[in-house]
Amino acid sequence: MTTSVAASTTVHHGLAAHEVVLLLGSDPHRGLTDREVAERLTRFGPNTLPAPKGAGLLVRILRQFHNPLIYVLLAAGAITAGLGEYVDSAVIFGVVVINAVVGFIQESKAEAALEGLRSMVRTRAKVVRDGHERIVPSDELVPGDLVLLEAGDKVPADLRLTRLVELRVDESALTGESVPVAKDEVVLPEAIPVADRHNMAYSGTLVTTGGGAGIVVATGAQTELGEIHRLVGAAETLATPLTRKLAGFSRILTVGILALAAATFGVGLWRGQDAVETFTAAIALAVGAIPEGLPAAVTITLAIGVARMARRRAVIRRLPAVETLGGTTVICTDKTGTLTENQMTVRTLWTPGDRYEVTGSGYAPDGTLHDSADAPAPVEADRALRWSLLAGAACNDAALTHEDGRWDVVGDPTEGAMLVVAAKAGLGVDRVAGLLPRLATIPFSSERQYMATLHRDTANGTHVVLAKGGVERVLDLCDAQLDADGTVRPLDRATALREADDLAGRGLRVLATAMRPATGPGENRPDGFGEDSLAGGMVLTGLQAMLDPPRAAATAAVAACRTAGIAVKMITGDHVATATAIAGQVGLLDERAEGAVLTGVELAALRTEDFPEAVNRAAVFARVSPEQKLRLVEALQARGHVVAMTGDGVNDAPALRQAGIGVAMGHSGTEVAKDAADMVLTDDDFATIEAAVEEGRGVFDNLTKFIAWTLPTNIGEGLVILAAIVFGAALPILPTQILWINMTTAVALGLMLAFEPKEASIMTRPPRDPDQPLLTRALVMRILLVSTLLVAGSWWLFQWELANGANLTEARTAAMNVFVVVEAFYLFSCRSLTRSAWRIGLFTNRWIVVGGTVQAVGQLAITYLPVMNTIFGTAPIGGDVWLRVLAVAVAASLVVAVDKRLRRPRS
Template sequence: MTTAEPAYRRSAADVARELGVDERRGLSWDEARARLAREGPNTLPAARGRGPVVRFLLQFNSPLIYVLLVSAGVTALLGEHVDAVVILGVVVVNAVVGFVQESRAEKALTALAALTETTATAVRDGARVTLPAAGLVRGDLVELEAGGKVPADLRLLRTDELAVDESALTGESVPAAKDPAALPEAALADRAGMAYSGTLVTRGRGAGIVVATGARTELGDIHRLVHDTGAVQTPLTRKIARFGALVTVAVLALAVLTFAVGTLRGRGAAEMLTAAVALAVGAIPEGLPAVVTITLALGVARMVGRGAIVRRLPAVETLGGTTVICTDKTGTLTRNQMTVTAVTAGGRDYTLTGTGYAPSGTLERDGEPVDLDGHPALRETLLAGAACNDAELVQDGDSWQVAGDPTEGALLTSAAKAGLGAAPPRVAALPFTSERRFMATLHEDGTVYAKGPVERILELCDDAPADVTARAEEFGRQALRVLAFAKAHTGAGHLDDLPPLTFLGLQAMLDPPRPQAARAVRTCHDAGIQVKMITGDHAATARAIGARVGLGDGAAMTGAELAAADPGRVAATTVFARVSPEQKLRLVQALQDAGHVVAMTGDGVNDAPALKQADIGVAMGRTGTDAAKESADMVLTDDDFASIERAVEEGRGVFDNLVKFIVWALPSNIGLGLVLVAAILAGTALPVLPLQVLWLNMTAVLVLGLPFAVEPKDEHIMRRPPRDPALPLLTRAMTLRVLLVSAILLAGAFGLQHWERAHGASTGEAQTIVVNVFALTLMTYLFNCLSLDRPLLWRGVRRNPWVAVSAVALAGIQAVYTYVPAMNDLFDSAPLDGPAWLRVAAVALVSYVLVELLKRVQRPR
């Protein structure tokens, strides 16, 4: 359109004239084709995915990997081709593991998405035609019917009981009734004269003029927000990246220093290049990417069993560090299924148990089951809801769905729970319209049933209890949607002259919380995690649902209030209502700017930008839109908010295990670097060769490191607060422990090498001693690290049998390395005698005792 005024504020006739379209005949085919060529198809820009080659190459995008690749090149230039191949093999294995996991997640998500082509019914040259929605253009006249999807943004021309489910776009849980009248300034969810692309028609029919297609629709605006929102690094990837950069700088500096000092002292350049490569390979934790990937992949596998598909590995750990969970309401905390929970009839109040559309539940009064035979007013109220109704309940296996308006589906379910059969056959009906504001049906036995808002039905009744209005207002304060019911008898076979009605009663309904939502919210609070509900629904409804799931009973902040609100008030608020996608996105960004790690859950198109911006986006797999799933890091296949709590627990366990592994593995790398630097400075022969260093890193580190991937979670893991996102990967206490073991390795390995050489040992024997000092000390240090704050030793072995398996496996591997002739030839190793093994074991035992003493000193009182 050429005018800047929104279409909903202008009359439909004015919009039709602006777009040059006949309100009855639509566009001509020639004009439609010309506009399609000029404006392009009614599709959103396709997201550019990364192909398999790019995804594989991105696995090498790490400073640590760059140093290893350079080391492999230098080694090859020095003629050590075996060493170069082994280094490259390590790098490729790490890349393959990451690539395979990412590919599996993408395939699982693709299988989850339902790929269907949307069609539309349009009027071209006065004839109704069905065509792909992609072929619609501005000015097209489109017809809507119940069950169909709105194919573009429409300015409605005419409506007949038209109601549209806009929850995926606005978060509004109740279908929006449509009316073609122009409106003043209104929020997206209140624009009754518009129907928006991607929403679903739940009732009635209508027709409208296309005013926006493709990227110019409201759905397109959200798509643009998603596209403009950059990918956010997770806390783990940020910490690993900083750690990797620090290690890379330190390794390069040490390697350059080693080469410079050695050459200045007159040692050959080739020998110093070998020493520099050995130092680089030794100081870089080659096993770290593999163990991190395996640990995260095992966490992913466990999450699949708990109903979640993880698209990106670090997402598992990120949930463990979450400090705020921003959750959508409709379909996430609630079931997105209207349910009658209370009935008032004959001056008495009744309750209905059960949720959703399944006709399973009981009708009770004061906690006791109700027999309809003694409650005629109740029977008639429930029967009126089932009779004055155009919906249908459909059973699909164990699941029940509604075909038609969700509110009418809830009325059918309440009647079925009470055991009522079908109403007498209908002979006539007065549909609900915005002017009439009620619906009435005439049945074969002459009974007329009517339903509608309380005030409208009371206008049609010649008698009604005095407290009906007060009772309806009480239901309203509980955010229940209330409908009133009445009846009459007539001998006429039509409804042209509606007789005076007799008031029957009220039915009150809501979209109920999921059964486990309140417990999951409470568990998150116990774990120190804030939960904030952000929804496009009305404030009263949001506030009531928030109170039901444990988010307090304070006032809900609206999106309009959010922009001008004080940051302190925003931080203290737990329920946000009538929030647009842009406001939701800004709220997530504000929480991140305040230092929070934010998890965002949602299922609608309107959630997609915030899902992408959040540190961890979690979409619903069953009811979630494709836009939400594609923007999320994790997809819950069971659509249960309680799965978030389980994911947080899993993520905390993953992070604990990664920290244990890093604290355990780093002394090996630091110790190897220190031993090599000490040898250069002392002017002695290299204590280990590059290939021997690789042997250590890819056998001892991997074999002993794998038990950390399956280490059980601490039983109190959900009773402690989230870790501070600002804290480094390793605390000061952990760093001190790493340095202690590194010093022990330096003293033990360097000292024993000199001892062996002084007592006539060969170079191969001395180097074999050094390799085994590292291997056995790492073995005993493994037992230190099963718990970072208390001794576990045998208890640790009992709860994780893989610890013992790894220790035995390493002993066997080192025996092969030391005594098998082929290994001696390949790695320049040599057999050791009994006394040499005793000296190696003594170093490992001293290390274990000193670390346990340090743990005791560091343990909080």
């Protein structure tokens, strides 16, 4: 057999099935041989989507140094080394390297988490090779392979279908079409769009009913899925609010520090001071003013946020996405699987004699049936109810599975729901199979709109016909209805339709069930059972109304988001009635709001100038196309919103990439969606998004607290050196002492703020204004206040010690300790930027206590150990000096407390 496989650009849907088989050098019955598979696997590669091309190891390492503040530190380290200050230089370079290592490790952890998710979706495929059926890993498929499909299978590659039986495929992941698509083998025009290629089955889609076979025509990156994967991967990743603000903040700070250092050098020269000493002082000022701990603090604070989110079932792919969530102003969420369970559940059963409600949700057969008086449903006594349940369970091709503690359905979700409700009534699958073994089937089809089956009734040895399907179509088959006592009466079609309309108006999907004894000529034999004998002879047993129920935590999560000032909008391809019903149940809709629900047709009809306002006003978008999803995100961003967008399909990938933060589903999401997203939910639950928003706000709070804590020290150190140059005095603190202060306090004190618990009011605040700077005016004023207190306190004590007989080394040691002790006191104030430190509680963050203890030990060591005295130019000081240091710290704390009280927002 030849192996001249056609190029992937061939339009296979435009060819007859036998032409595709010949073109690919395959066999429609025996498939490929093992030798042909091995050759093609070498030629085409594995059937996997390529991992997004990441930066090389060297680039990833160098990327950790890409920050203006780091550039200044590197320059300062090089200059100090050139001046022979090797200790100073080593400390500076050490800080830079530590920052880089921390950033590299956290980035690697995020990529490892993503790779773990990618491996979770590896599937297996049933193929025919050498005339024998085999189960093989899907990544071993090659063009020309003959693949067999059945209900519940994930299509493993792009296939040209060669034979099929009532095959229906859920292509929502690829096209956004929420209803499974019926397949056939007809040859189609070449220009027909993907969504209408009914003779093809595409990689990543799901077989819901029926079965068939197809020839693999494309694998891996050559599939339709792979093409979209490539396009999305080529798109540019948008900067997050945090990265933009930090970049701007770093540039401004860098310019300010360099200008201040230049001014210091100029003033020193103007005053006639030694050029080398003045230059050294200017370098010391630059190093002192740079918050060396900021890059590490940002990385570690984000990493802690990542760890906290992972515990709440959210995997972060990009560190800055943690903070972006905290700034989210609009969440655009899918309905199915995110706000809902993605498990169809029968909620109401109507029979000609009564209506019953069903408890429990999802595919777990846990729940009860009860009547309007809340009494248990009389399943055995109510003949209509019993036969409706039996018809739903026996005339059914789905199967319930229970693996790893999770119930699931293989096959059509609506059929699965009917199996579950029957099991809740005591009519489990095994019992139904024993009561009514199936003999023949008329399968469901889009033309027929019903399914019928012939069974042997083991209870009395007769035969019975069961049917289920669309309400109007089943009613067309019926001329009678069954009462609770088993009486057969003439059909009241108007009442049945009225009940069906009422249930559908509640957003429920309604199916009708029917039965009758098999009495036709030869009908009790499988070969005599046919569609012609059904019309007009069936007996209506009832209606089963179902929906995909809201997740238990969705309502509370939506309410929490709205309390936090975050708008929640549902964007779904589902029908408007279903979307509206679910939105009402989870609290998305305000019934008084005009234009709260829009369909894709209505969106398309809007004028361009009216589109943004209509989108901003609406809360539910139903029957929306993939292109409209992207347009919705862009419209919201044009109004200044930070948008979080959820999605699971390939068609969602462009909107996920465009959004401020893309959120993909871990269970139901495609690889393309996950690769396009910033965050992946391992449980597909909307409540996890709300939890992630809460964590994101906490991360931003802690970053702001760190910046508000660290900048006064850096500014104070720079200003105290500038003051010494201006006044022609000796430096109150030396460059090595500045490096000690910055290095030890950032690690032992400042980073402890990364572990600060979230404040209780965090989800009652409105979202941050996306245009708001990293530091508000109030925080800038506080930073300047504390900087002034540090300069004044250290300068005063330095001069006091000199005036009272201390030598220069002792006076500098006292001034250095003022900086550290004031920082330690101020740290407690920064645990909340608005509330009093006493109201927070000392032990709510035990790491603060641990860090303070470590810092105290360090200060005692640098003050009293001879080797430290030699390295850092310090000297032992007496207890009276420590009392003066503490007095300065207490006074500074009281001033900050008064300022915080005066600036506290009035409640």
